[in-house]
Amino acid sequence: MSDKKSPSIMVDAIVEKDDKLLLVRRKKDPFKGSLSLPGGKVDEGVKVEDVLKRKLKEETNLESRTNRYSRRLFRSFKRS
Numbered sequence: 001m002s003d004k005k006s007p008s009i010m011v012d013a014i015v016e017k018d019d020k021l022l023l024v025r026r027k028k029d030p031f032k033g034s035l036s037l038p039g040g041k042v043d044e045g046v047k048v049e050d051v052l053k054r055k056l057k058e059e060t061n062l063e064s065r066t067n068r069y070s071r072r073l074f075r076s077f078k079r080s
Contacts, residue, residue, distance in 0.1 A: 011048055012039035013056045013064070024059050 014037060015022035023035040038059040040052045053064045 003068065009042040009048070010039060011042055012037035012054065013052055015056070015060070015062065022062075054057045 013022075021034055022038070024038045024050065026032050026034050026036050038056050042056045056062055056064055
């Protein structure tokens with residue numbers, strides 16, 4: 001078994017109203033206490049949309065009323 005960590009798939013909800021963006025304060029590390037978009041990790045076998053809806057409800061008590069989702073892939077590389 002390899003000691004290397006596999007990349008994780010993450011989702012974030014972008015909630016905008018009256019030109020304001022909804023942010024939450026992170027409860028866990030990394031970056032505990034800082035502002036963030038509501039969201040989290042997508043576990044294997046779970047639909048991205050389902051995780052997004054669940055995280056939005058858990059973190060803000062809001063329910064998603066849209067079926068519009070944007071899929072973007074960003075790669076992050078640690079420079080040596």
